[in-house]
Amino acid sequence: MSDTPTTTKLLPKDEAAEKGLVNVQIDGNWIQVPRGTRMIEACKIAEKEVPHYCYHPKLTSPGNCRMCLVQMGMPPRPAPGADPVFGDDGYQEIGWMPRPVIACANTVAENMGIKTSGDLVEKTREGVMEFLLINHPLDCPICDQAGECSLQEFSVEHGRGQSRFVEDKIKKPKNVDIGPRINLDDERCIMCSRCIRFMDEVADDAVLGFSERGTHTTVTCHPDRRLDSNYGMNTIDLCPVGALTSKDFRFQMRVWFLKETKSIDVNCGTGCNTTVWTRGNQVYRVTPRRNDDVNSEWMPDSHRLAFHEVQGENRLTDPMIKVDGKHEITDWNTAINSAADALKEFESSEVAIIASARQTNEELFLTQGLADTIGTENVATVERTGEPDGKLISADRNPNTNGAKLLLGDSTAKLATIKDGLNDGSIKALIVLNEDLFEEANFSHDDLAGAELIISSHIIANKTAHASDIVLPGASFAEKRGSMVNVTGRLQRLNQAIQPSGNSKEDWEIIRDLILAINGESNDMYMIEDVVKMIAENVTEFNGLTFSKIGDQGTQLIETGVEIPLLTKERERAAAGIIVG
């Protein structure tokens, strides 16, 4: 008889190695994570928060803030000739190092131990916090970042609550006009260098840098190369403290009063994921929201600030009918019924609909329904293109071109047919949904001379609205629900953050009511979900989809083969191990 078992059980290290994983003990619990994982990410997987400032998974890791210090241990090296000793649980004993290491820039190893709490770690954090606060003003009540400041949060959690610093604080510049949209308060900067790395590595416009040295270190830029990139405002979100602030948003509202609604950007085909921040019925700011299949964590400034347009003076808030050449405010019933009655004066083929690839899928589906109800085949959308910026802004400036293709077919070519029809008198009535005929579709007043009836729906009082007989005010991106398909073929969701302004109405309801008024039949569309259901039943690509299935991150609906350049670059950097990704 022998003591040696005939079958040897695999050790955890071998089990993990087979799957490309390693075993790590985090605060006493063993977990398996992929080889090469950063310690801080392993802790995240174990749901242990490691406070950090300079680390950001989308940027390189300089390891300069020291906030993420944790205690680390490895099995002691066996004596020469000796074999490693494995305990009953299959792991080697961990020998804890007496000094802390940074979790952000070090990777895990087999049988590593990490402690994210305990005496050493807590003392270390207190020390780092005390240093960070040496030159930092202690005036959170008047700082715009309060409520979303990592320094404030971590100092409550990990600080010692008191400074022993009695020397003079260094005074750094305040209220620096560092760019057209951004203000810098150097006193608050904790020198994490996130903003500098973002401008260098993501925005490709390395205008920011540190000047001076040691306790005098200051974030700044060369006076001739200010922070004016169209991606600059992302540094505001990245800045863990109130050093970089938005000129547009600063001191407008305390962040804890704002409601956050997850949505998407509607200014181009990319559809950056966003958070819309509102209070009452007003949008205060829009910020990018992480989606690794769309916009990473960024968005262009021009799109971020575009929400102001729909809150401006020009906003349409009431249905209107033109009487003797002047628009008069009316109620919805009158407006819709007048529209339906006016349309009945024309032959089906004399009516054309100019729809928009800015409409949601639900609106587009109903637009097709409206065309069917009227019996016209004249349905066009307007192409809208611009220079792509090689990052996030797509050449396609319509947010839902792919949705329009799926729901209306190839509708852009019909625009010319409709124009011709207007000129030769075969088309006499126009329904315009969310488009401006003059500036966007290149119609002239002469083209429209033959139009006896124009019914249009808009958000702001553009030239088309002025030229219309009946104006139906619609809802802005923040005021409605709906879905769109971005350039890559991803189906994404708009959520309603505020109520439609004044008496304006969600666009899908306007179109539904128009259909109802024309055919006089009731239908089952009471909620937008009912429309979603009909799309799912009638359009193959949408089969089985509901709003909740789209989710906050969207879902790939079709494959268009289009790539978003910023993501391509990010993925290359992650694959090369430059960033975590």
Add this chain to the structure above:
Amino acid sequence: MNTLENNVASPTTPGEQHFPPFVASDDIVALADERITHYPESKLSAVLPLIHIVQHKHGFVSKEAITWIAEKLEIEPMKVVSVVTFYPGFRQSAPGKFHYRVCRTLSCAMAGSYELMDQICEITNIDRSQLSHHHPIVVSPCGNYSVEFAECLASCGTAPVCLVNDDFHENIKPENAQDLINKYQP
């Protein structure tokens, strides 16, 4: 002046009479081009030697010089500003014709370098209270002399020591300050 302009500004000093404004002379271009060949991997690495060349020839690093270096190395001007402001040894305003760098590290300090500094300042009418972190040198009203404390100049055995432009002087007792000034007359 706004804060950003401060990063590259050169406050006027009486020393300016000795240092004409920066121009990329053939001389400087040749020196720079030669230096750049030492760094085939990345021109960025040549930023430090180029700043040295400029300061050596022109006394200080002006905004124009920063722009020229950045263009020469095809880097953002901010990268040059970072390096210039990082090292106290780089100046952004004109020194005197003779720049005195007195060592203040331990051996020299104990051997009387602070007194030496005081003596030099008294003789040349330099008021050191004008010093700031950003502009660490002070120039005499006549524009001929300027002073700065330096860290260990690696000659602790012969403390106190002092560099005047590129000349090294050892064992300078404070009472010999006048001799050290006399050696350098415009």
